[in-house]
Amino acid sequence: MVDIKFIRDNLAAVEKNIENRGMVADPHKVLSLADSRSKLIQDIDDLRQQRNVNAQKMKGPMDGEARQVLIAEGKAIKDQLPTLEEELLSVEQQLSTALMKIPNMAHPDAPIGKEDKDNLEIKRIGEPRKFDFQPRDHVELGRLLDIIDFDSATVVTGPKFYYLKNEGVYLELGLVRYALDILQKKGFIPVITPDIAKEEVLEGIGFNPRGAESNIYTLEGTGTALVGTAEITLGGYHMNQTLNEEDLPIMYAGVSHCFRREAGAAGQFSKGLYRVHQFTKVEMFVYATPESSQEIHEQLREVEEEIFKNLEIPFRVVDTCTGDLGAPAFRKYDLEAWMPGRTDAGDWGEVTSTSNCTDYQARRLGVRYKGKQGKGYVHMLNGTAIAVSRGIISILENFQLADGTVVIPEKLRPYVGFDKISPRV
């Protein structure tokens, strides 16, 4: 949520930002609704004041006739209130809806563009490996090694689900522990979060669970939904709290399952584990002061780079363009790993993403801070440490041998307990 005052003072910039992001939102409507709201609040407060003054007059003993006159007056005032109060409620709902559509301002350096191909590559680390055989994709490798079973999952649960078996299980658990160990050394507090959250929290983070294009599974009749990321539950962790400035930044490493509907997402770019309805993820989440958030955002990107560099997976970093940012993000970096099985020649595929959402989420969730330097809404940042399913794709496809054997990256071996996975079929 953007500050209404900011919209009023920077109307042209807000409109330009909406255009750059390719979004539809109406800041003029927000302002006119905000004006109606103020007017209604004033009228209601005036009436209530009259009511209170009138009631005060009746505190002590007085003769019956005078009292009757005052009572009648009080009743008259009271009768006027409900209409205005209902009107205010309706205006506030409209305002909230209109305001929610206004996206966060984007970083001035964020590249302007419509879709992911407009993202700006800022660095490459590692060289995509040259194969002297035609590399298999992870779907085939998973079948060959008997560590991923899509077919059974389709029968039991539905498409875009999977069973992990044998070494696949330890691959998941090992990746989680590998990432947690790195984060824990950097001061992140490890957390296993609930996989379900209330819709108000989802909305505060910037998801609209009931929206037309929602990627969220809602749970009928409960007001809750399956989380698409631990960003939701970690962002909600301190909702409606005022944090001490000295305690910031607060850094969490959250482990959760992630559930996504992915309606209509099909085709070769979403095959196998790449786009699934359920996966496990270790998520970084930081509450920070406004002064420090940009620096911390760079640090989150560096942590992501370290995690993939140590796994010896080639990747590149992109500065996400305005059209691909998502409403809450001020700036976002994606890490794209090299995936040799993605198309015949291989391709980059997003494996992590880190966003600085500034005070956009904090304003709606009511997360403030107070301290010597000042007070206000905290800045909230998130970043993927490891999205296990895509991590597994990267490892299988990059470290395969001609016979299908997959060699485990050295740094990961202590966490999985084996150094290679051999074909079973």
Place this chain on the structure above:
RNA sequence: GGAGAGAUGCGAGAGUGGUUGAAUCGGGCGGACUCGAAAUCCGUUGUACAGUUCUGCUGUACCGAGGGUUCGAAUCCCUCUCUCUCCGCCA
């Protein structure tokens, strides 16, 4: 799931339907005393929203949440949530 008890400011804890935004104690902050500290004493200490002649002032709302009764509700009524105790069930 069943029975009972409770929910008030930073904490503890009062509060006959009308001088209660809320006693009292503790904590915090400021000051006095002191070489300094402790002790003692004095003062001060909520949040949100709206307006404003804007380092302030005025108004409104807030005593778990939401409704209701009333001229007037922390106080009466209803619903819900949460916490605690006991029983049942269970990983």
